[in-house]
Amino acid sequence: MHVAVHQDDPAFDGDMNFRTRRWVRPEDLNANGTLFGGSLLRWIDEEAAIYAIVQLGNHRVVTKLISEINFVSSARQGDLIEMGLRATAFGRTSITMRAEVRNMISRKSILTIEKLVFVSLDERGAPVPHGFTEITYQRDRIPTEREFRQG
Secondary structure, three states, rough: OOOOOOOOOOOOOEOOOOEEEEEEOOHEEEOOOOOOOOHHHHHHHHHHHHHHHHHHHOEEEEEEEOOEEEEOOOOOOOOOEEEEEEEEEEOOOOEEEEEEEEEEEOOOOEEEEEEEEEEEEEOOOEOOOOOOOOOOOOOOOOOOOOOOOOO
């Protein structure tokens, strides 16, 4: 099932509905003096996991799949970038989303990922149905209880 985002939705901004921003710092650069792709992918994976947690109401989610990554351009030290995510489908135990990273000033695309899939897990680490079929913009799906284990 695909989920449509409408212009009257409170989080509508083009085709992305979750946004975080980063400042490219010296420690984020590669030997060429541009943004290291590994750093960018780590940031995207973390943001996508947070988005999955909120959408599925479960703090136990794992990355199942990241499709082809298209590096369109790069960023340099001091650039401000924004990362956008959009849920495109809900499976029985999963959520699929699309990602795009853009330069905040030029609005130039830096990277796109057409498909990121996250799976909701139970306390034993097995996939568990989440029961959702639509994007939420409310905070009512944020998990409020966490199990803390020692050892």
